[in-house]
Amino acid sequence: MISYKNQDLFYLSGRLAVVLGGSKICRWSSLPPDIIHLISTKLPDLSDRVRVRAVCKTWHSSVSVSDPSPRLPWFLSERVNWDDEILYYSLSSKQTYKIHCQKQILANFLGTAGSFIFCCQDGYPESVALLNPLNGLEISLPAPKDFEVLGVVSNPLQDDIVAVSGSETFTYGIWMAFMRPGEEDWEILSWNIHYKQGVCLYHEGLSYINEYGEDTLIEDAMTRELVASIPSPKSFHLSSQHLLEACGEILLIFKNNASDRLQDFGFEIYQLEEASGNYQWVKIRSIGNQVLFLNYIGGFSVRDSKLPGFKGNCIYFQDYDSMSNRVLCWHDLENGTTEALPNFWGGRGTWIIPNLG
Structure with missing residues (x-):
């Protein structure tokens, strides 16, 4: 009922x-x-x-399936077989289902761009595309020539520019590339930051680069002029970090694993504040009525008022349990608890706002 x-x-x-x-x-x-x-x-x-x-x-x-009223994100997971089936997890029913996609899915899901998955064909890193798995619409993109794509680093729900991060095969540096609608090639920026401890974000013409233990750099994405350089926070038991735009704010999120038990997972969140050209990271304990959905790289936020039955100040993410199984998790920032969502039986994937239109 x-x-x-x-x-x-x-x-x-x-x-x-x-x-x-x-x-x-x-x-x-x-x-x-x-x-x-x-x-x-x-x-x-x-x-x-x-x-x-x-x-x-x-x-x-x-009933229209293209009605703009709020929709719960789905978690799309890796293919079931080598044909045309992928998985999605519904937050409403707490169940995993199969989707029969019109396109053959032989790809890695590298993030979200609107209602599309940014995907890279297995074994063919030079073949990238945007795919709507529900209606089969596919938009081919020119492949970045100088690096392998890691994930989407622009807000998938707001920015009209698709920005991705990538890594060089031999130097392990992280790069960023972005593309406007209608362009035929990627605009590439390059930084020599550590492969596993560096994250970046594109938002409203600025690129944000955070290498753990080093300064956070803010640059003009077009001119590459340095806007600011500020000390990066440090975190104890760091397992991963995310840099994303959430309801107009830039957030740096550290996920901490004190052990391999979900109960010991925790998050530290820093908000970028600016006054008269001076930037600083300020630690916050609450994200108010926002709900964060973290992908492998990046993610997005939705206000709880747009998600009936869901409370704010929480984070949905994917990780491993103590048995090394991939699980979807829900973390309550108010009381610091983490729980695994039931009936998930997929692999690595990405959050997406589904749209049949």
């Missing part, structure tokens, strides 16, 4: 009924289209909307 203010939805023996005002029962076949549409806007998971559209012709015509 899914509860709302004035109506409850019940799945009863293959029928869907709506209880209005707690007393009068109206059969689904006679519901007005505007009521059906109202119900659909309260379903944040795209898979629920698809099921509602399958009830009958009236429901199908009244």
